[in-house]
Amino acid sequence: MSVIKYESAVRGPLIDGTKDYHQITEDILKPIETTPSKLWKIGFTIAVLLLIFGVYSVYREVTYGIGEWNINKTIGWGWDITNFVWWVGIGHAGTLISAILLLFRQGWRTGVNRAAEAMTIFAVICAGQFPIFHMGRVWMAFFVMPYPNTRGPLWVNFTSPLLWDVFAISTYFTVSLLFWYSGLLPDFATIRDRAKIKWRKRFYGVAAFGWTGSTKHWQRFESLSLVLAGLSTPLVLSVHTIVSFDFATSVIPGWHTTIFPPYFVAGAVFSGFAMVQSLMIITRKVLNLQEYITMEHIEVMNKVIVLTGSIVGIAYITELFMAWYSQNPYEGYAFYYSRANLFSPYGWSYWGMMACNVISPQIFWFRKLRRNLTVTFFMSVLINVGMWFERFVIIVTSLYRDYLPSSWSYYYSPSTWEIGFYLGTFGLFFTCFFLFAKWFPVIAIAEVKSILKKSGNKYKNEELRHELENDSIEEFTKKFSHH
């Protein structure tokens, strides 16, 4: 038990300014305790309007059938599956930040984990809409559950990757939600105990489940978060792995390739971090949290982006190479005609993907660019566009010229209501995020407090810290062995 908290002076502070415990509470809870700004109201309105448009699009689809989506040949699925995989991918960074970085004890995760987890949950909700409404008769959705029935009983096909998806995504959603909510308990209690307004005390009192901050509760809380992190880490991997199995278990050229599982996971982390960057750069500005989500946080996330981007790059090139190395004519066709050939009908999407995901993130090798907000924001949007293209490339370029020439198609485009549905998920995502930013502590208060004395700017500059920094190893060890 180290009471003296130490961290090397070479590390930049993770909490700027001269914060103490109380100030952290004040700063982070400010948006909750004040009326929302004009900017928030405008953004929220736009999000709700998009959501309403989406709801109308869904209404059309449910009422008139999936013919509204032009799904009369395999390629017609392209748009919706792309959107599904894209959203699921985005929904990965949150749990990754929380779980893996908790296991690695990365202090910087405390600044962004809450928002990233929330983003995960919203993104998974958005992702779920696509397969659900794709069922057409959505009121029969419960057919995917294995329940005793009068049809035999005929069970669902447990060997189908699509059913694995049902289990994977519902588990992922549930576990992420539990992880997120259990982390919120202490912060809700903080809001409750500060509340001066009656309904706020009541509302957060109910939400806090009776949290008091007891040592025994903290002990169990920490054990719970550790195990949930330990469970979530393979879970994060498994979810996108299973999404990749949807493609890779088939025998379609360009889909059936063994690298898909880890490569999809890397891609998902990549796009998830990009989305976190986009959101956090805006949020920290609007909610005035620059001292908690510092340049250190942004730089470190950019490092993760360049790492995962490069891993994805190796995977792209491996695939391309193996398409040739396998000497399989179908693979060769998929990769060297449909994809890598810029002048084939969809060649542009392949090169768009390469440019956005592999080539452009390489600028983050340079520290100056990693710490540049404009560049980071621009790149984070670009990467999400690129990751959308990645899924588009995988799905469309493999399907538009598959084994069945009667399904071939050059001119594939989504219908208005498909686009409306996609926009609607943006509406849903941002509506949720705006509500979250207003009513929830955007940063995990208790967790930030636990790193304050180690990584806070104020404490890093204390006399005691300088002393520790200048101590010889012997003196330093002696000080710590006393505790």
Added chain:
Amino acid sequence: MATYSNTFEQSAGNKKWGTILTGIGILTLLAGIGLLGFSGDEHSKTRFWAGLLQNSVYFLLVVNAAMFFLCATTLGFAGFTISFRRVAEAISTLVPVFGVLALVVLLAIVFTDQTHIYHWMDTVTRENDKIILGKSGFLSKPFFVIWTIVAVGGWTIFGAKMRKISREADDTAMDTETAKKWLFKNSVHASLFIVCFGLTVASTIPWFWLMSIDAHWYSTMYSWYVFASTFVAGMALIALYIIYLKNQGHLPFTTKEHLHDIGKFMFAFSIFWTYLWFSQFMLIWYANIPEETEYFRIRMHGEYRGLFWLNLILNFVTPFLLLMKANAKRNYTIVTFAAVVIIFGHWLDFYLMVAPSTMKAHGSIGWFEIGVAIGYVGLIILLVGRGLSKSPLVPMHHPLLKESIIHHT
């Protein structure tokens, strides 16, 4: 604090055991050359080269994984590794030695035309097999040789540079600004190594050295799978040396907290390896394309059936059950046992990559394979000991050393 020595002197026992085991390896090699290598029997000859290939590639990639670990943690600005990073450095000093040994084996296989190992080198096959012919742009002797030399050279040079920079933290204290610059220099060279590693171990090198044994077969996952396999074994080797040095009274700042983290790495990457194993296997099993299933057919049925499942038991079930509990990762005996199982298990994994395709139904793990492996173990004992004695065991002025001292899981 008790007195401790920051320098390691290779004990007589260490040298003795190293020499004995290396001796066994050399004797095995000589016997192998006589009985197998120059035997007229094709099976024996193939067994000779297959055994050498498996051992030399495996142990080279394992010691190279130590440098990968160092570079990855350097790029991540990890503090906890500092108190034992010299252990990983010492292990990585074996890369040039094992690299040369692997080079000799690989070049010998190529230049003496061991077509039972690399089927694609056979000139008759090359002309008549459309697929092999189509790949000949990649599977060609000159390319193979050049790329092998480039890879081994790259790991050696970038690794040596990393170790050299590390020595700068031995004697003089750094102020914060110098320390920042020095860490930046570290990270630049670490990233050079990582890029080199990505272009070799995580992609091309396993294709050349191992996957091309089954010249028709291909799997995009293969290289990452090989990487996972050797990385776990590399972490296990680091754990073994930490425990050895702790028992010798060295590494005062490395505590059970650090061992706990190494244990976590062993645990997590054992699961990661299993994940890759499963994904590769399941996808090929599920799609059931004959060109692909061939690889597993020969391994799952017949001679190798037992080893195939043993591989999973040793590399997944054992570390999973042994290292799951937090206290187990802090227990010297359990971690030692798990590490030995992991190192042997992945050696077996490499055996399963090499032997079934080269030896077909005639493979067996016998005196030769084990003898060569013992020789490699002897070399590791001798040379890691020497590597450890070459530099202080703890870089006393490393700017992140204090973080490592107070490291707490």
Added chain:
Amino acid sequence: MSIKKFVVGLYDDEAPLFDAVKQIRKEGFKIHDVYTPYPVHGMDKALGLRETSLHTAGFIYGMTGTTIALSFMSWVFTTNWPLNIGGKPHFPLPSLIPITFEFTVMCAAVGMVLTFCYLCKFAPFVRKHHFHERATDDKFVVVIECTSDSTEADATATLAKLGAAEINTQIAESEWWFGTYDKEEKKYTEQDLVKAAH
């Protein structure tokens, strides 16, 4: 329901807390609890709390999930309604792994969270007595329970000696009850007060 009398000491910083707790325990007081705004590492050990077994429970839930998923799916495919799916064996183990894994994680996670809530008595509408409203903000609160061995005066004196910034005595319900935080609900009577004082 148990109404007890507590002496509450308030600290502004976690640094003196360990020594204080150590000393209080040494002098034979019963520490009811220590309330902190964030998890103070090592405080559970300082208080002599035993390690939680929550993770063991999680392991058991997980294994239950594995067993249920695997046995159910194999029953479906081999006994209840065997189907030929893609020419694969009737017990296609590799393709049962994903769902088994997911169900394992689901059971472990949900089971653990429920156990956590049960052990800590957490649920919506659960109310507990608060010794200091800033214990969830920036104060560190040590609560000593008055027993027949330790009087209020002794406890107060000890806390004062150990540098508590603020000390007071509270008579409170030590358990949980249902209610909401926007209402003041008296959980004790005059008789209880008298009882607690003895």
